[in-house]
Amino acid sequence: xxxxxxxxxxxxxxxxxxxxxxxxxxxxxxxxxxxxxxxxxxxxxxxxxxxxxxxxxxxxxxxxxxxxxxxxxxxxxxxxxxxxxxxxxxxxxxxxxxxxxxxxxxxxxxxxxxxxxxxxxxxxxxxxxxxxxxxxxxxxxxxxxxxxxxxxxxxxxxxxxxxxxxxxxxxxxxxxxxxxxxxxxxxxxxxxxxxxxxxxxxxxxxxxxxxxxxxxxxxxxxxxxxxxxxxxxxxxxxxxxxxxxxxxxxxxxxxxxxxxxxxxxxxxxxxxxxxxxxxxxxxxxxxxxxx
Numbered sequence: 001x002x003x004x005x006x007x008x009x010x011x012x013x014x015x016x017x018x019x020x021x022x023x024x025x026x027x028x029x030x031x032x033x034x035x036x037x038x039x040x041x042x043x044x045x046x047x048x049x050x051x052x053x054x055x056x057x058x059x060x061x062x063x064x065x066x067x068x069x070x071x072x073x074x075x076x077x078x079x080x081x082x083x084x085x086x087x088x089x090x091x092x093x094x095x096x097x098x099x100x101x102x103x104x105x106x107x108x109x110x111x112x113x114x115x116x117x118x119x120x121x122x123x124x125x126x127x128x129x130x131x132x133x134x135x136x137x138x139x140x141x142x143x144x145x146x147x148x149x150x151x152x153x154x155x156x157x158x159x160x161x162x163x164x165x166x167x168x169x170x171x172x173x174x175x176x177x178x179x180x181x182x183x184x185x186x187x188x189x190x191x192x193x194x195x196x197x198x199x200x201x202x203x204x205x206x207x208x209x210x211x212x213x214x215x216x217x218x219x220x221x222x223x224x225x226x227x228x229x230x231x232x233x234x235x236x237x238x239x240x241x242x243x244x245x246x247x248x249x250x251x252x253x254x255x256x257x258x259x260x261x262x263x264x265x266x267x268x269x270x271x272x273x274x275x276x277x278x279x280x281x282x283x284x285x286x287x288x289x290x291x
Contacts, residue, residue, distance in 0.1 A: 010037060010045045017199055018055060018065050019127035025062035034198050079245075082282060083114060086240050086248045089274045091117035093252065097267060100254035102235075105246040106132070106140040106148075109155075119254070129199065130192070133209045134164050135179070135221045139237040139249050142171035163218035170223040175272035178222040178264065181234040181255070225265040230258035236268050238275035242282045250275055 013035050018026070026034070032042035046063055049055040053068030077084060083103060090101040094117050103115040110129040130136065134156040141152040149168060153161050171177045191207040198204045225231065233255045240248040252271060259267075 007045065007048075010035070010041060011049060013037075013199070014042070014045050014049065015054065015065075015069075016127065016129065018063065020125060020129075020199060021197065022065060022127070025058060025060075025064040027062055031063060034201075036201065082240060082242055082245060082248060082278065085278055085281070086250055086275075087115045087117055089278060090250045090252070090271075093267075093271060093274060094118040094254075097252070098256075099252045102249075102251040102253060104137070104140070104249035104251065106137055106144070106249075111137045111140070111249075114248070128192070128195070130195075131205045131209050134160070135167070135218065137249070138164075138167065138171060138221055139177050139239045140247065142168040142177070143239050143241050143247065160218060167218045167221055167223070171221075174223050174268075175276060176223075176236060176238045176268040178225075178231075178236045178268060179234045180220050180222065181232040225261040225268070227260070227262040227265070229261045231261065231264055232258055233264065236264070236271055238268075238272045240275045240278040240282070242279070244282065248278075 014031060017031065017034060028039060028042055028046065031046065032039045035042065046055055046057070050057060050066065053066045055063055056066040057063050086103055090103065093099075094101040100119050101117040102113055103117075104111050105114055106112075107129070109132050111132055113126050113128045113130070116126050132152065132155065134141075134152060137152070141149050144152070153164055153168075156164050167177075191204065191210075195201070195204040195208050222231070235251045235253045237249055237251045240250060242248070250271060252267065
């Protein structure tokens with residue numbers, strides 16, 4: 001694979017940083033510090049992007065996303081209508097159950113937060129890229145091609161890989177997965193917040209991976225509920241599969257307290273049914289286009 005041009009890489013880094021912090025304009029010095037590049041390089045990249053309207057500088061000399069990206073965003077939304085449909089379906093479920101929702105997609109070893117609905121949660125923000133450490137993105141891995149599954153499994157500690165392989169099979173059969181809300185979440189939240197503001201900081205990524213590894217093992221992911229138990233849930237997830245574009249993870253988050261097993265099972269079934277319906281619509285549209 002050809003090595004990307006340094007200027008292009010830095011341009012995407014700047015845009016990702018500003019997109020992950022849309023309500024926090026940044027100074028030139030702060031952009032350079034957070035991306036760990038020198039000030040002159042950051043200055044050159046920002047002014048190049050500003051010349052085409054991708055970023056803008058206000059009267060306080062703070063930088064933010066520019067208006068030209070609205071055009072690009074609208075074009076991308078037209079190219080990927082599945083994201084809008086998934087957002088609407090997830091939003092309806094989230095409002096009906098007084099929950100929050102996140103849409104995600106898998107990009108190599110990162111999970112990208114695409115959208116939030118019904119009050120964005122504090123743990124992750126739109127535009128943030130999270131390092132994938134099993135069981136993170138298990139719902140994506142369960143429906144991925146074999147080579148992607150194997151790559152995901154190789155990122156787990158060797159003693160846990162067999163359990164994770166069985167877990168992916170169960171998720172694929174069920175069409176959904178849930179994760180228990182573990183006690184040490186504050187450490188993970190702190191690590192995620194730091195990664196949001198310092199997206200290229202390798203130590204920040206390592207801290208997130210370490211925090212996840214400290215919390216997780218295959219047993220933390222649920223693929224069935226007992227009606228006689230209550231569960232502290234971090235999320236319930238299902239996947240909208242697409243062969244013509246990115247598959248979209250639908251996550252319900254923001255559980256205020258324990259959820260009865262029967263209610264959790266009904267919620268998971270409803271989310272999985274919504275994801276299947278959207279997946280079927282994508283397949284039908286592809287068949288129509290071919291014919």
